[in-house]
Amino acid sequence: MSSLEIRNLHVAIGEKPIVKGLSLTINPGEVHAIMGPNGTGKSTLAKAIAGHPDYTITQGDVLLGGKSILEQEPDERARAGIFLAFQYPSEIPGVSIANFLRAAVQARMGEGEELDATAYYKRLYQKMDLLKIDRKFTSRSVNEGFSGGEKKRCEILQMAMLEPRFALMDETDSGLDIDALRIVAEGVNTLRGPGLGVMLITHYQRLLEHIVPDFVHVMYDGRIVKSGDKSLALELESRGYDWVKQELAVA
Amino acid sequence: MSTSLSPTPATNPIGDFTADRFNAHLAGIPHSVPAWWIERKRNAYAEFASLPMPARTDETWRFSSREHLSLSGFSSSTAETKAVSPATGIEIEDATARLTFVDGKLSGRTPLSRELASSGVVAGTILEGLTTHSELLRKHFMAQPQKLGSEKFAALHTAFIPDGAFIYVPRNVELKSPIVITHVSTGAGSAVFPHTLVVAEENSRVTVVDVFVTLDESNATRAPESKATLNAFACGANDLYAAHGASINYAAAQLWSDTTLSFQLNSTLVRRDARVQSLNLHLGGSQARHESLSQLQAPGAFSEMLAISLASGNQEFDQRTLQVHQAPNTKSDLLYKNALLDKARTIFSGLIIVDSDAQKTDAYQSNRNLMLSDNADACSLPGLEIQANDVRCTHGSTTSRIDPSQLFYLESRGISPAVARELLVFGFFEEVLNRLENESLHAVLIRLIEHHFRRAWQPPTK
Numbered sequence: 001m002s003s004l005e006i007r008n009l010h011v012a013i014g015e016k017p018i019v020k021g022l023s024l025t026i027n028p029g030e031v032h033a034i035m036g037p038n039g040t041g042k043s044t045l046a047k048a049i050a051g052h053p054d055y056t057i058t059q060g061d062v063l064l065g066g067k068s069i070l071e072q073e074p075d076e077r078a079r080a081g082i083f084l085a086f087q088y089p090s091e092i093p094g095v096s097i098a099n100f101l102r103a104a105v106q107a108r109m110g111e112g113e114e115l116d117a118t119a120y121y122k123r124l125y126q127k128m129d130l131l132k133i134d135r136k137f138t139s140r141s142v143n144e145g146f147s148g149g150e151k152k153r154c155e156i157l158q159m160a161m162l163e164p165r166f167a168l169m170d171e172t173d174s175g176l177d178i179d180a181l182r183i184v185a186e187g188v189n190t191l192r193g194p195g196l197g198v199m200l201i202t203h204y205q206r207l208l209e210h211i212v213p214d215f216v217h218v219m220y221d222g223r224i225v226k227s228g229d230k231s232l233a234l235e236l237e238s239r240g241y242d243w244v245k246q247e248l249a250v251a
Numbered sequence: 252m253s254t255s256l257s258p259t260p261a262t263n264p265i266g267d268f269t270a271d272r273f274n275a276h277l278a279g280i281p282h283s284v285p286a287w288w289i290e291r292k293r294n295a296y297a298e299f300a301s302l303p304m305p306a307r308t309d310e311t312w313r314f315s316s317r318e319h320l321s322l323s324g325f326s327s328s329t330a331e332t333k334a335v336s337p338a339t340g341i342e343i344e345d346a347t348a349r350l351t352f353v354d355g356k357l358s359g360r361t362p363l364s365r366e367l368a369s370s371g372v373v374a375g376t377i378l379e380g381l382t383t384h385s386e387l388l389r390k391h392f393m394a395q396p397q398k399l400g401s402e403k404f405a406a407l408h409t410a411f412i413p414d415g416a417f418i419y420v421p422r423n424v425e426l427k428s429p430i431v432i433t434h435v436s437t438g439a440g441s442a443v444f445p446h447t448l449v450v451a452e453e454n455s456r457v458t459v460v461d462v463f464v465t466l467d468e469s470n471a472t473r474a475p476e477s478k479a480t481l482n483a484f485a486c487g488a489n490d491l492y493a494a495h496g497a498s499i500n501y502a503a504a505q506l507w508s509d510t511t512l513s514f515q516l517n518s519t520l521v522r523r524d525a526r527v528q529s530l531n532l533h534l535g536g537s538q539a540r541h542e543s544l545s546q547l548q549a550p551g552a553f554s555e556m557l558a559i560s561l562a563s564g565n566q567e568f569d570q571r572t573l574q575v576h577q578a579p580n581t582k583s584d585l586l587y588k589n590a591l592l593d594k595a596r597t598i599f600s601g602l603i604i605v606d607s608d609a610q611k612t613d614a615y616q617s618n619r620n621l622m623l624s625d626n627a628d629a630c631s632l633p634g635l636e637i638q639a640n641d642v643r644c645t646h647g648s649t650t651s652r653i654d655p656s657q658l659f660y661l662e663s664r665g666i667s668p669a670v671a672r673e674l675l676v677f678g679f680f681e682e683v684l685n686r687l688e689n690e691s692l693h694a695v696l697i698r699l700i701e702h703h704f705r706r707a708w709q710p711p712t713k
Contacts, residue, residue, distance in 0.1 A: 073668070075666055075668065083664075089660065094679060094681030099674070100674065103674060107670065141678070141681075
């Protein structure tokens with residue numbers, strides 16, 4: 001069973017605990033939305049799973065296909081099938097999208113194996129067309145001078161090229177207008193399938209109208225406090241996060 | 252019995268370059284050369300011998316290491332001219348012409364097409380040019396002022412230069428592909444004086460590539476932490492002259508051995524509406540000093556001065572530049588980028604001078620250093636001297652490290668830390684390299700940097 005299993009995870013930034021005992025299992029083919037107010041640890045969760053050096057896992061485990069990934073470096077986790085779609089993707093001046101993706105694809109090949117450049121470009125152009133990204137972008141530096149929408153589309157392009165087993169999508173909808181949101185959502189939907197599990201972190205229900213989740217979890221104060229199906233997102237939209245907080249206070 | 256009370260100079264100001272050696276050099280010059288050539292050499296030798304070695308107090312040598320500036324240990328190369336395999340130097344497809352010099356002597360050439368030769372283009376040697384274009388050489392060979400501190404070495408160059416490359420492009424002639432000149436040093440014990448002189452007449456267009464390389468097996472292995480003993484000396488110069496409306500693209504790849512003490516003195520003279528782009532790639536040498544002077548002499552003149560250094564081990568790259576705006580509406584744009592590893596040092600000292608009547612000058616100067624080691628050292632001394640009141644001059648320098656968030660971004664895509672760092676270093680250099688118009692040259696320079704980088708770079712162990 002090749003699932004992504006988060007077991008009682010505790011994550012700290014420096015001395016400060018942010019994620020406080022979170023458990024969640026994502027199976028291939030499932031889309032899990034994680035919603036919650038600002039500062040509850042949603043982004044921290046995603047970055048910690050991807051291996052960001054600023055985050056310390058103090059307790060718990062993350063398993064991919066039954067094996068812990070916590071001892072792995074970020075690049076090893078990525079090659080094992082984890083993909084983090086960044087909320088704020090870095091700009092990399094002087095490194096073209098084509099060269100960047102080429103290095104990433106090459107990194108997944110065996111020692112001494114040569115990348116077939118023709119096939120690579122064919123596939124790259126095909127994915128770009130799918131995401132309505134101008135082919136001229138391949139020679140542009142990664143994310144440099146991109147609009148918010150272009151950056152997010154570039155993240156989805158990378159995801160399409162690298163074909164991860166699990167995608168952690170951190171506020172993919174932030175900073176997007178409705179047209180850009182639709183394009184990005186369409187991109188994600190075309191990548192949906194039995195081979196891909198998705199953790200979709202979002203603030204607003206709006207994205208979930210376009211990418212319909214199988215499960216919705218509400219995160220608050222570093223934990224999942226409520227889980228349900230897509231109707232939970234609608235309920236949150238109408239009642240707000242205070243409703244969850246009040247429920248918690250009562251409990 | 253000593254009658255002199257003056258202290259013994261720390262460094263012998265003549266070293267191996269004695270009057271006897273100079274006379275032997277003169278004796279070997281073909282009789283066909285014009286009298287002015289010999290006279291200029293004699294004057295240069297006298298100047299060389301009379302000038303002191305750089306002193307600690309010289310402003311133009313601020314921050315430079317002086318302890319290895321020795322002129323001893325480089326006996327005259329008496330080796331027979333060796334045949335040099337085409338693998339030496341760099342491969343550029345469809346070069347218009349090629350010249351290879353070994354220890355200053357022509358050892359191979361691929362001539363111009365008959366068509367270009369008959370249109371008056373010259374891609375030959377200075378010795379040939381002294382016969383065919385004596386006045387032109389007299390006017391342009393080392394004729395510009397040396398203002399950046401190496402007057403002594405410029406004089407040494409003129410005194411001892413045996414030969415060099417002479418490129419002449421007549422009016423309205425445009426050369427599509429580059430002329431490639433390879434200057435080979437045979438390494439241990441040798442002293443070389445490479446020279447490339449380019450005269451581009453009105454509305455002509457030419458690309459010239461200089462490659463400086465040591466033919467030395469020991470070059471292939473290196474111990475980055477050990478202080479190499481100097482055993483080779485290179486004292487080169489180039490003169491670029493762009494007449495009205497002309498365009499020169501010049502690139503140089505300095506690949507001397509790690510035991511070479513190198514000086515390279517560049518002079519660029521730009522006339523009305525002409526443009527010169529020069530890119531100097533510094534990879535080799537133990538201590539390599541590069542001085543570059545651009546003079547913008549008439550309205551519309553533009554000089555683009557670019558450099559990339561990859562400094563590793565104990566290498567020191569010492570770069571001194573001067574952009575002189577002597578006429579209104581002139582433009583200069585300098586971008587020097589250094590990446591430093593190990594205990595390497597770089598020094599950048601740049602000055603922009605705007606003469607009082609050079610209104611509407613547009614001058615830019617930028618030095619950027621990327622520190623890849625905590626033990627490396629980058630000094631930057633940008634400067635301005637403006638006498639006109641209606642100008643736009645900007646200068647600046649930055650020193651930075653690899654950005655951890657960029658590194659994590661690349662790693663999160665499965666790219667190993669070593670490859671990720673390499674991508675970021677090349678990304679840093681790309682801002683310079685992408686100014687090149689010639690794609691083949693762009694690719695060649697990237698390969699050279701890659702080769703050097705992979706040899707020098709040992710990723711930190713986590």
